[in-house]
Amino acid sequence: MRTLQLGPRCNNACIFCANAADRAPSEQELVDALHAVAPTDVLVLVGGEPTLRDDLPALVRRAKQHGVTRVVLRTNARRLAYASYAEELASAGVDGLDVGLHGSSAAMHDYHTNVSGSFAQTVRGVSHAVKAGMRVAITCVVTRSNFRHLAEIVQRGETLGVAVVQFRSPDLTGRAAMARERIVAHPELVVRHLRRAREQGRRLGVAVMIDPALTLAPGDAAQTDGQAGASELDVSAKANPARAEARGRERRSGDDLRDILPALFDPKERAR
Template identity: 30%
Template sequence: MQITKRYWIHVGNRCNLKCKFCYYQDSLHQENNKTTTEIKKELRFIKYFWRKNRVDFTGGEPTIRSDLPDLIKYARKIGFKQVGIITNGLLLSNENYFKKLIEAGLDDVLFSIESPSAEKHDALTCVKGSFSKLINGIENAKKLNLGFRINITITKQNYKDLPELARFLLKFKPKVVNIISFNPVEDAEFHSEDMMASFSEVAPYIKQTINILKDHTKQINVRYIPFCFMKGYEKYICNKYQQKYDTYEADLILREWLWVGPFLTVYHILKGIIRLSLKQLLTQSLYSSFYDGILKSYQKFHRKSQECKKCNCNNICLGLTQKYAEVYGVKELKALSGKITLNPLEFRKNIKYP
């Protein structure tokens, strides 16, 4: 399977919500948005130098930018075959604005919804009325015949709502649903104990959610939870090792290159690649080995237990984040039996992305 040809353009941290689980919660109102010229330069760089052909605009919130239609149109002009936005959906409640984005070339939207309850969704986003506007935006996507995806972030406050949210989403028929465990990185790390539920508690609700959705959506991805919590549902796990083949995920090497610079990127690759097995190096492309090298260097931010050494998924799983281990420990981790695998797609060999 081909490594993702997509990249996410981060337009800045500014947003019209203040979600309690946001990576950039403490910098949402900073004047750090990139200029139109800077973003167009970045688009050319990832298209012509890195040969990417799909792009998503993300933030913060991309729809609060007045130049978004122009940016979408420019991305199409220079040859991107798919142009999307990752959004809270508030401004897409305006059908005329939504049409304007589609006319510019928008053909994919990733909405975030946190609960079937307006009260709970609004509490998590810290803006009253955000739920109703989001639903209007999703309804507009359906009305305008635009395929869309859904992100659900799992927190202590909403994990028991997951099955009900799944049933609520059935009528909208999203093409992809991403079920994402709270990820304690960036600013979100400082809110971990308030937001992060234990995987042992969450896993049964995720499984119920999958059972409800699996025959009604083309793809379900479960992120940031180790395989051992999802026994019998391993094919839905799409963590860092699996994401490099997810056509909707951003290329990790390119993200490193643009966020920390080429020198640190090369350092991370070299630091990690020496930890790959000879079999891994001989059975995959050089670029794929570079990718895995970066992931190996990420292992220092994660924790495993002695059980992991016996697990058949040990080589395709990063384990727990350091912050999760600080809060809940590592005793929940249990080895999965079976043949040891080096293939990140061991359980996802037949995946076909819509």
């Protein structure tokens, strides 16, 4: 599996953004990167916001022609609010989306993105993607402003027809480092809401994945499944963040996303 960074531009301005990219790769650099991908690989395209590149459908087609088995976008899905664009991406060969949704309502989500109207566009984009046949997962960054509403976010995901809802902790670098006090919620307050979200997922048939870091106090070392907190929530150690926003220098590889969301990459997993 390979992750390909398409540039730092984004049409959201999330309060927790950890984007460290400083320039967009040239067309030739992208072509060279695609040629370096093994024909049987899964390719994860990230930004910034990858849909801001007008050549994205062409890049996806080129990847599929090269023999890439599955293409997944990490996106805010706002451009997919135009049904024709969602259909164009599906036709080009996009198989799945990992979409950032950080609230169950417009007020909550738009507060996190700093863009009025972004919630309506993202929700519409997810709906269009599902209708176009793409597999969709939602990633929510848990903050002090949304942690009480995690079960509602799972409910929203089920209504939209998503496969997975994942909750992750903020990466306190980049813009997020300057807004720590308005972002971080204490794990003791978050845990019971994570439990409610997981129970909601079980009732609705939606897979709920939880970043183990959400059960830790700031500065604590990671716990194993056998310790209090993580084991209580039945958190898998594989559940690393799958960010819709661009990551910093400690960006994890696309293998993390495959471990978290196998059904997004392997059609055989869908029947399980």
